[in-house]
Amino acid sequence: MIVSDIKGSVELANGVRMPYLGLGVFKTQDGAEVENAVKWALEAGYRHIDTAAIYQNERGVGNALKASAIPRDELFITTKIWNDNQRNGTVIEGFEESLKLLQTDYVDLYLIHWPVKGKFTATWKTIEEIYRSGRARAIGVSNFLQHHLEELFQSAEIMPMVNQVECHPYLVQQPLIDLCHSYNIVYEAWSPIMRGKVNDIPLFGKLSQKYQKSPVQIVLRWDLQKGIVTIPKSVHQERIQHNADIFDFELTLEDIDLIDALDQDRHFGAHPDTFTF
Ligand SMILES: NC(=O)c1ccc[n+]([C@@H]2O[C@H](COP(=O)([O-])OP(=O)(O)OC[C@H]3O[C@@H](n4cnc5c(N)ncnc54)[C@H](OP(=O)(O)O)[C@@H]3O)[C@@H](O)[C@H]2O)c1
Structure with missing residues (x-):
């Protein structure tokens, strides 16, 4: 991944370009809070917003994107299908509700939010259909460990283009990063700054x-130099700007190794094998 400036992006397996820095909006309130955060992010030069149905702020994200003068094709919107929709077989309905709230005809990236056991391969079939319909420019997974990916690969007709997982200096999972990169799956870090x-x-x-x-x-x-897409969350304008002010310095390889060595294989969020929601 070549890192240039805030407008830079990484090419997904299907040729779609994904900005490597995005704004996360987990735990950001729908309404003024999320609308301001997205507005400030766009003003700072971000073009990528990461939301999910379960965050219950897609409407606010949609309002803010619509209110901006930025053409839709310059924006990159990710959302995710929630676990209940996987369990009760309402993936298409969940997807269409997200589109409605986001007030758009398509998303740039649609992800399976968590690998719901016994369900995620069937969910992927539906996500492949959504991709073929043109309503998601790219598709992928989230919180998939090696064994989840291997199970998915057995029946997937389209390979996931992205895997979004918890990733920070205390949870590097280098073998998973390497596996994803070997399959041309972009690795994306959630909770990149350990909250x-x-x-x-x-x-x-x-x-x-x-x-x-x-x-x-x-x-x-460190994320960007490791080829990892990153989506820090903030609801404060100065922090949103501060988190994007990362294009005027470069870490040495030695310092990247020092940060890698902080790894404790420590999850702060739920574990993909034991989550209970
Ligand atoms: N796929 C998944 O299962 C999953 C799970 C979790 C998150 N995500 C995605 O990943 C995004 C990022 O993860 P995250 O929100 O969990 O955590 P994060 O980005 O690591 O940290 C966000 C926290 O750090 C604070 N913060 C932001 N910038 C800061 C700065 N410059 N200095 C000090 N504190 C700062 C924020 O507070 P303020 O807002 O008050 O500034 C917020 O409390 C989410 O928003 C979501 O889009 C995905």
């Missing part, structure tokens, strides 16, 4: 001094 906790890791104190950048900026830059 702000990267600020407490001593190594980043040193690296902050060296690069004159905050721990958050260093971690987001």
